[in-house]
Amino acid sequence: MRVVLLGPPGAGKGTQAQIIAGELGVPAISTGDIFRANVTGKTELGTQAKVYMDAGDLVPDEITVAMVSDRLAEPDAKAGFLLDGFPRTIAQAEQLRDSLTELDQHLDCVLELVVDEDELVRRLSGRVVVVDGKPVQREDDKPETVRHRLEVYREQTAPLSGWYDQAGLLATIDAIGEIDEVTARALVALGHQRDDDETAEQPTDR
Template identity: 80%
Template sequence: MRVVLLGPPGAGKGTQAQIIAGKLGVPAISTGDIFRANVSGRTELGQQAKTYMDAGDLVPDEITVAMVRDRLAEPDAEVGFLLDGFPRTIAQAEQLRESLAELGTGLDRVLELVVEEEELVRRLSGRRMLVDGKMVQREDDKPETVRHRLEVHREQTAPLSDFYEAEGLLVTIGAVGSVEEVTARAMAALGRA
């Protein structure tokens, strides 16, 4: 099973990616993990990405897509994978489709975790971290910042959802409830794939 997991910040993608991938017996692959592996492994792509990251710039699509393509060509991904955090744009989705075609495969399903904005703001602005023995709120988890992050996500992802819907791959899943309830909905949707 080859799956892409979409959803806004705070929807539980990271948690669900690990659980669903485990149930499917495929690797959960996040772009963050791919970047870290390439940078720490000092690959050519990792060195290119590091130049942009060190400057505080976004890594260009061609480098990101090349790293993802390399990761999807690894033996553990032959039986399938769950992509978390990629693609983020239509251009990346089109490049992913081309890369998978070169590998002789394609996506089976795109799962989108859906949560009302107010619930996302509540979840994200309620997060705390321990700093110098005190629980503090991260700057990017303040309600006004969360709303901005959600707006940016909406601008980028709404077209992506439409793209995958047009391809007949998109299934939306309500991501409110217990972790187990959301997982059950996701697995039921994949069972229909």
């Protein structure tokens, strides 16, 4: 399967991406990993991206999309993938669609993790790091900062829900609950049955 995972900060995308991809038998691909690999490997695209990153600017879509396209063209992604953190805008989604068309591929599903905003603020503002033996809240995890991050998500990324819904690709699930519960909902939405479930439902000899 070829899946895009959507959801606001704090929805648990990173955790679910790894688990769901493992269940589907496809690589979990995050833009963060792609950027690090290109910058560390000093690829042409990585060198171009680093100029913008060092200046504190956003990396242009054409560079980001080119990096993602290169990753999706690798052998392990030919049979499927799960994209986490990309696309972030409708413009990126359109470019991703065109890139997949060039690879003679298409998305099977866009899975959106839905969480109430107050719960997201509670989750993110509750995170701490330990500095000199003392728990400290990071600046980007303070409630006012978290709400700003969610506002940016609503403006830039949330419109993807409607865009993919119109394309008939969107599936939404409630992402509140235990990790395994959320995973189970995701797999049902994707039409995938876990191996242990399959075994449990095999007919018995009479």
